[in-house]
Amino acid sequence: xxxxxxxxxxxxxxxxxxxxxxxxxxxxxxxxxxxxxxxxxxxxxxxxxxxxxxxxxxxxxxxxxxxxxxxxxxxxxxxxxxxxxxxxxxxxxxxxxxxxxxxxxxxxxxxxxxxxxxxxxxxxxxxxxxxxxxxxxxxxxxxxxxxxxxxxxxxxxxxxxxxxxxxxxxxxxxxxxxxxxxxxxxxxxxxxxxxxxxxxxxxxxxxxxxxxxxxxxxxxxxxxxxxxxxxxxxxxxxxxxxxxxxxxxxxxxxxxxxxxxxxxxxxxxxxxxxxxxxxxxxxxxxxxxxxxxxxxxxxxxxxxxxxxxxxxxxxxxxxxxxxxxxxxxxx
Numbered sequence: 079x080x081x082x083x084x085x086x087x088x089x090x091x092x093x094x095x096x097x098x099x100x101x102x103x104x105x106x107x108x109x110x111x112x113x114x115x116x117x118x119x120x121x122x123x124x125x126x127x128x129x130x131x132x133x134x135x136x137x138x139x140x141x142x143x144x145x146x147x148x149x150x151x152x153x154x155x156x157x158x159x160x161x162x163x164x165x166x167x168x169x170x171x172x173x174x175x176x177x178x179x180x181x182x183x184x185x186x187x188x189x190x191x192x193x194x195x196x197x198x199x200x201x202x203x204x205x206x207x208x209x210x211x212x213x214x215x216x217x218x219x220x221x222x223x224x225x226x227x228x229x230x231x232x233x234x235x236x237x238x239x240x241x242x243x244x245x246x247x248x249x250x251x252x253x254x255x256x257x258x259x260x261x262x263x264x265x266x267x268x269x270x271x272x273x274x275x276x277x278x279x280x281x282x283x284x285x286x287x288x289x290x291x292x293x294x295x296x297x298x299x300x301x302x303x304x305x306x307x308x309x310x311x312x313x314x315x316x317x318x319x320x321x322x323x324x325x326x327x328x329x330x331x332x333x334x335x336x337x338x339x340x341x342x343x344x345x346x347x348x349x350x351x352x353x354x355x356x357x358x359x360x361x362x363x364x365x366x367x368x369x370x371x372x373x374x375x376x377x378x379x380x381x382x383x384x385x386x387x388x389x390x391x392x393x394x395x396x397x398x399x400x401x402x403x404x405x406x407x408x409x
Contacts, residue, residue, distance in 0.1 A: 107199040118155055119216075120216070122216065125246075125250075129221065138169050140282050141243075143173075143174075143286075156179070157177060159179075160183070181197065185200065185201055214233060215238060220243050240259075241260075241275075245276050271288040
């Protein structure tokens with residue numbers, strides 16, 4: 079019978095890695111899978127099979143979107159789920175199409191996500207968990223019960239990074255014997271980043287951004303930062319021929335410039351990008367989005383970068399307006 083949250087693939091054609099060796103230890107399975115994944119740094123997702131907190135689904139969607147912006151289309155980084163319903167399914171279906179996404183399942187099961195490649199280890203869920211807890215370089219946890227805590231303990235015990243989004247509760251907040259070391263702020267994470275990972279009062283996008291920054295810091299510490307792609311050059315002649323400026327910018331942001339775009343602070347956005355074109359009635363945030371990333375160009379990375387930059391600019395503008403109002407009231 080299929081494991082709960084997974085679907086039988088008995089009638090499907092065998093997928094790469096589906097026919098497993100008759101006898102395979104968890105360590106041997108990890109070695110086989112690492113070879114199949116091409117040595118990419120492995121970011122694993124752990125979470126509840128049903129989102130219990132009302133904001134968790136939106137947070138996971140933002141997390142997948144922001145990770146896709148940062149790493150999608152880049153060699154050397156892949157995302158791995160356990161093929162389950164809930165958090166893992168939401169994450170997989172929210173990743174951009176060019177992300178390197180894999181779903182690890184027991185033999186004979188299928189994720190049914192319609193995204194990524196299903197890969198296999200173990201004859202049942204327990205054996206698959208033994209492999210999953212040993213496979214990743216970094217684990218991101220959202221909510222979770224005993225199984226999530228168990229896999230997080232396996233990961234932490236061998237020195238893998240564990241990014242617990244504590245605001246979501248459950249195992250991620252320390253229940254079910256979640257690894258204590260994952261609940262202490264490491265030196266590579268700022269106090270503010272640590273705070274928003276546990277705060278339910280900030281927007282889910284803010285907590286997701288802190289989780290992404292944590293992942294980037296862990297990769298850098300391990301010497302596994304993604305290899306950069308070359309930004310395509312757009313010649314003045316091509317622009318003169320009528321190439322839409324938004325698409326031109328979108329193509330550049332999708333490559334080398336994307337890291338700069340996603341790492342910008344609200345203040346640096348405000349300094350780098352004018353809020354409004356001269357003589358334009360376009361709202362400031364929208365102007366920032368269109369100017370910097372060309373969201374109308376259709377590029378999913380550019381659209382997400384545009385949204386993030388636009389929101390950052392809007393927050394900066396709101397903060398400035400508030401300060402100005404307070405200053406006038408104090409006079």
